[in-house]
Amino acid sequence: MDEALKLLRTIQVTLLGSVALYAVVGEVLGPSRGSANPTVNYVFTMIGVALVGIILVVRKTLVLRSAAALAEQPDGLTLNHWKTGYIATYALCEALALFGLILRFLGFNLQQSLPFYIGGFVLLFFFGPRAPSRQSI
Numbered sequence: 001m002d003e004a005l006k007l008l009r010t011i012q013v014t015l016l017g018s019v020a021l022y023a024v025v026g027e028v029l030g031p032s033r034g035s036a037n038p039t040v041n042y043v044f045t046m047i048g049v050a051l052v053g054i055i056l057v058v059r060k061t062l063v064l065r066s067a068a069a070l071a072e073q074p075d076g077l078t079l080n081h082w083k084t085g086y087i088a089t090y091a092l093c094e095a096l097a098l099f100g101l102i103l104r105f106l107g108f109n110l111q112q113s114l115p116f117y118i119g120g121f122v123l124l125f126f127f128g129p130r131a132p133s134r135q136s137i
Helices: 002-029 038-072 076-105 110-126
Strands: none
Touching (some): 002 076, 038 076, 076 110
């Protein structure tokens, strides 16, 4: 369990750093001016909202159920489901942040990309791995 927590924390910190890197890369390499179609921003926003919903569902179905089962009786399969749930959650949070970088390269400004960076970062930060315990059930 301790090795799994260490692995998940390492992944989390690495992905948090990559979100910050996306913002820097978007500012340095992104177009300084562009004629961006506002419809694209609306589409990405709708997909982003749906992605947050998917993150919450994945967390509830994989992470929380597996954590409850691990607290009762630990086994390898349940531990793998628990780790997979966290990794899937982190990948979806990272995808949300990537939307900000994509928008930046499509010609949108930082103010339009920033909600995606912040959303991905905050979700990654707050969904940190926690060891399953009987008190959390």
